[in-house]
Amino acid sequence: MGKKKVLLMGKSGSGKTSMRSFIFANYMARDTMRLSPTLDVEHHHVRFLGNLVLNLWDCGGQDAFYESYFDSQRDLIFRSVEVLIYVFDVESADTEKDLSHFMGVLEAIDQYSPDAKLFVLIHKMDLVAEEDRESVFLDRQKMILGLATSRFNFTVTFFKTSIWDETLYKAWSGIVYQLVPNVKALEEQLNSLCEICGADEMVLFERATFLVIAHATHAAHSDVHRFEKISNIIKQFKLSCGKTQAQFHGMEVGNSAFTAYIDLFTSNTYIMVILSDSRIHTSTTQINVKAARAAFEAFVP
């Protein structure tokens, strides 16, 4: 499977390197404060799901760099881009300049990689009071989208994010979902496994990042953000296990209403099974999950 070129762009200090380190390099949110500004472009190869390689171009966001991206490096940077992730700092003082940079990037993408998938993250939402977040986000989205669609014919997916809560997992799960091959077939398989096990829900997580790659839901749940929250919770715990030189293998949590069972599944995924029917013993689920492993190995190595 080939490499996928992912451009990560945005104004200097908007949090590009922080989020990359947080999602892919096991940084705690707090540790990202010590990162220094990215100079020029940093290339990172992130192995995801075994043989899917994300070629992450973390582009420093200072004005001088932009000039060279648009000019001398234009061809190098914007050619054969599969995904563009553009980060806006919600607290930015100079929105006008941010937008003009963004428009410049869109123009170059339109020219060199018109098929690229576009994502915009409105980042650092934690700095906005909780009750205003939605309206501020919609406001920005409308402004950016208005400008972009006035000149280009792109579909842009927007996310509001913060490194301090699960929103960043939601955004990145959404992004990688677009890159996972066979994702539809995978979900079908997961659905039938879920059916067989009599489970409420089954979720597949990528092993290293704990990003959600597929899920099957057979019982309605009111919390739409639950997968990202689980990603966040388990990833934090994995990191804290790391300090004791022990790796997290699997767990079972429950009360009188449910049992959640999380375990290594295929070589590059974890599976989470949610059961609420107390007649189903977790041992049977474990046997079923074990039996399904080999079949799933073909879809998600």
Next chain:
Amino acid sequence: MALEYTDEQQMLTDLTKPRILLMGPRRSGKTSILRVVFQKMPPHETLFLESTHAVDIRLANNNPFLQFQIWDFPGDFFFYRVSRNGGEGGGGGRELGGSMTQEGEGEGPKEGELLDEVGVFGVPAALVFVLDAQDEPYHEALTRLVDLVARGQSVNPSLHVVVFIHKVDGDLFLSDEHKVDCQRDVQHRIAQELRDASLEHVEVSCFLTSIYDHSIFEAFSKIVQRLTHQLPVMENLLNYLISACKMEKSFLFDVVSRLYLATDSNPVDMQTYEMCVDMIDVVVDVSCIYGVKYDAEGEAQGPVYDSDSSSTIHLSNGMVLYLREVDDYLAFVGLMRAENFQKKGLIDFNIDCLKRSLGRLSSEGGSGGGGKGHVHEEKRNIMSGASRKGTPDPYQRIRNGPASMSDLLEIK
């Protein structure tokens, strides 16, 4: 759920509950500590907290073994000396210096009546002095500490004094060496100041703390344990249990605050402790998503941490963490080798024994005493440790091995 505001009058008259008194200079982090420990506030959000202007009293009563009041004092607090007829008597209170504020003066005699030294230190209590480690020099703060110790000692000789050398995080304290140096320095200066004030007999324990890691939970746990008179019994129960179940280490946690109320007598390894704290977070957070029970109208009902709450975590180094509910918001967490976890039925049986014993301990603890004054006196005796031997021990029977614990089944 965590800390409830109860009727103020009732709370203030409930003098038998031990107190944790949080004092220290302005902006040293007292309120932040409370929010992080007792209300699960993410540490980075404490930056937005307003400063505290009046004494804030809260009650922690999550389970039978976590029963105390927490008094959060404003940084510029001074003691009122109010005579019974309502007029301000001056004197004592003003010695604390020019930091007296306008608001303080306007607070009226009704509240002031409670805020002299007797009102503050007059029950079993721990004075927690929060010192901002990033705010050197410490001279002024330490002078204040010694003044508080002197006042406290005069009223309550068994007052437990603790100093949090707080905010040992950020760029100033990147290495452990810095932290230890700072602790040594502060300890030395406290000893000196106490000597100068002829208070060298007072024992002051210092903890390095930060809200960004587990140190604050560890330190607060130690304080709560000092105030829990059932502690020796609980420790013994855990000792019985881990030897019967072949566990490496065990804790009793309050799941709301994630403070540990007791542990067995094996040494505490910080990493294991931190992992247990994080496990409680995982259990509570996951249960909050999937474990909410709904009634017929679709309203959420009952606590998500209930009598069937349990969790097992398998680690790559062949260890297993096992958590079980043993009382309201009380969790047993044990660490053991996977091969000893094979006989889970036996382990569950033994934990049921522990659960029964703890239940009896809490009910006997509640009925012990009688009159309020008596309980008050008794608790103070128990806190001071030395005098405990002389007084009849209401827990003697349990200490010698309660009936249900002798039922423990040993894993062969």
